[in-house]
Structure formats: C-alpha cells, structure tokens
Amino acid sequence: MPSRAERNLLIESNLPLVGYLAAETHSRATHIPRDELAAVGALALVTAADAFDPALGVPFGAYARRRILGAFADEMRSMDWASRGIRKRIKETVAVRETLTAGLGRTATPTEVATAMGVTKDVVVEALGDAARTVTTLDDPAARDVATEIPLPEESALVGERRDILEQAVAALPERMRRIVQAVYFDERPVKEIAEELGVTHSAVSQQRSEAIRLLRDALDRYFAEGAAPTTTTRVSAGARDAYFSRIADASSPRIADIFREAAPA
Structure with missing residues (x-):
C-alpha cells in the first residue's frame, strides 16, 4: 500500500480526473448537480488511493477512473425513479x-x-x-448514447463530431504512444506487461503515456478554443506538435481539418 505522502500525491494529482468525469456525467444527466457528482467522485478518489496496490501493475489513473464511475453509478441508481x-x-x-x-x-x-x-x-x-x-446507470452499455434531452439532428451531428475528433486525435499519435494509450486506457493492460512487450522500462512507458495525454489535451483544447490559441501543455518540439496536428487534419472532416491546419502552418 502507498505511504501517506504517496497517497496524498495520488489524490492531489488526480483531482482533475474527478472534475472531468463529473462534467462528462453531468452533461448527460443535467438534473444531477455537478457539485454532488464531484463530492461523490472525490470520496471515491480518496478510497481508491487508500486501496491502491502498485504491485498489481495497473496505472492508478485507470484504477481510480473505474472506482469513480462506479461511485457515480451507485449514486445515480439511488436517485433513479423510473420503473x-x-x-x-x-x-x-x-x-x-x-x-x-x-x-x-x-x-x-x-x-x-x-x-x-x-x-x-x-x-x-x-x-x-x-x-x-x-437517470441511466453508467454500467448500462446504452448509457454513452443517452442524453437528458432528446437531441435535434444538428445536435447529434455535433456530438458525433466531438467523438470523431477524439478518435482521430488518438489515431494520430506517434505509433508507440498510440499503442501505449490503447493498451492502458482501452485494453486496461498492466504497465509492466506493456513495457516487456515494447522492450522498454516501466518508467519509459509511464513517460510516453503522460506525453500522449498532453498531446491529446492540446488537440482537444485546439478544437474547442475560441479566440486566442490555447496554452500548449506538450513537451515535444513545436515541429513534432505541428506534425501531429497535420495528421489529425489529414484524417478528419473538412471542418476539423481547417482548425488543425490553422494550428499547424506549413
């Protein structure tokens, strides 16, 4: 089990995850106050940090995400009135x-x-x-597609476009980063196993994963930016970042492509 200092660091560094998941859940269930979801998620994050065992080889972020979503599901089930x-x-x-x-x-x-x-x-x-x-429970496979209001066709198109940009952003990552993101966050494989498969150290996998997340964040910030260009979080060179944006543009719809071509001039 982690020491108290390690536990506190896990909690502090993953608080943004609670906010992100609370916001994403609230967008599909607006009648549930966001602050209530955040409180439930924060408690789940603390209990996850208390129970986390690094020896299992599962990244804490993936472990905490499952615990937080499970807590949201329990909260939503307790509030569900529909027979x-x-x-x-x-x-x-x-x-x-x-x-x-x-x-x-x-x-x-x-x-x-x-x-x-x-x-x-x-x-x-x-x-x-x-x-x-x-209220639709988060463990229902259909939950990803349920909104608290029935969307108009143009709203559905916007949701689909947002989903598309994330898919394209992941697909455009450098090959090794993409493989790591797929293995950690989609396949939920242990970091130790991934490191052995790639022939690198556990630390190298963690560093690549962190940089991949920063690139994805920059891509999403670019897409949703209004006005001035958003602050860059990635540590790769400007040329590598622009090449990443260009790959997204090449594989995307014209509207998305225009946004990323502006961000990655020739």
Whole structure:
C-alpha cells in the first residue's frame, strides 16, 4: 500500500480526473448537480488511493477512473425513479421518434409519433418528458448514447463530431504512444506487461503515456478554443506538435481539418 505522502500525491494529482468525469456525467444527466457528482467522485478518489496496490501493475489513473464511475453509478441508481415499465415505454417512444426524424429529415412532432405508435399525443408527450429526466446507470452499455434531452439532428451531428475528433486525435499519435494509450486506457493492460512487450522500462512507458495525454489535451483544447490559441501543455518540439496536428487534419472532416491546419502552418 502507498505511504501517506504517496497517497496524498495520488489524490492531489488526480483531482482533475474527478472534475472531468463529473462534467462528462453531468452533461448527460443535467438534473444531477455537478457539485454532488464531484463530492461523490472525490470520496471515491480518496478510497481508491487508500486501496491502491502498485504491485498489481495497473496505472492508478485507470484504477481510480473505474472506482469513480462506479461511485457515480451507485449514486445515480439511488436517485433513479423510473420503473422498468416506464423505461420500456420511454425506449419505445424515443426509438419511434428517432426513426421518424431520420426519415423526415427533421424532428418528428409528438402527434406524428403518437400516430405511428397508435397512442394518444398525451402518452407520447409524457414519455418524452420522462425521457428528459430519466437517470441511466453508467454500467448500462446504452448509457454513452443517452442524453437528458432528446437531441435535434444538428445536435447529434455535433456530438458525433466531438467523438470523431477524439478518435482521430488518438489515431494520430506517434505509433508507440498510440499503442501505449490503447493498451492502458482501452485494453486496461498492466504497465509492466506493456513495457516487456515494447522492450522498454516501466518508467519509459509511464513517460510516453503522460506525453500522449498532453498531446491529446492540446488537440482537444485546439478544437474547442475560441479566440486566442490555447496554452500548449506538450513537451515535444513545436515541429513534432505541428506534425501531429497535420495528421489529425489529414484524417478528419473538412471542418476539423481547417482548425488543425490553422494550428499547424506549413
């Protein structure tokens, strides 16, 4: 187990993770106060630091992330008011609305949804209202796609674009960094195993992982920046960073590509 000083350092250095996960969860469940999620997440981070065993070879960030999301799921389950029957009705109504919306090229009205389902308009309006406040647990595979409000087509396109930029940013990482990020954060493999596979030290893997995260942060900051260019966090050279932005631009949609070509002049 870590010493008290090591435990405190783990907590202090990973507090931004709590804020990020609380914000991401709150964006999908806006009726849950963000400060409540942050409090639950902070407590989970502390307990994760107390229980963490470095000998297992699992990065603390990945371990803490699972504990924090688990705490969020428990909190959301405790607040969930929707019965199985209500959830079934919501799911059916939303599915019909999305199908009609896709076919019509615009958001289907409650009357159109009601006609397609063979129910009254009031039933549809009530179901859609419930959909706007239903709490979905984080361990539900469908949770990633549930919003507290049913998105309009243009809103769905924006969400898809944001997801696309993260995928492109990971794919554009230098080969070794990309392999490490994939292994640590997606495959959840021990750092020791990754180091042996790559023929490098545990420390080298950790350093590459940290630099990869800084590059991803710079890419996301660039995409969401408004006005002045954001502060750079990566430690690679300006040329290497610009080459990274160029790779993202080459593999992305025209709108995203324009943003990164501006950030990486020839």
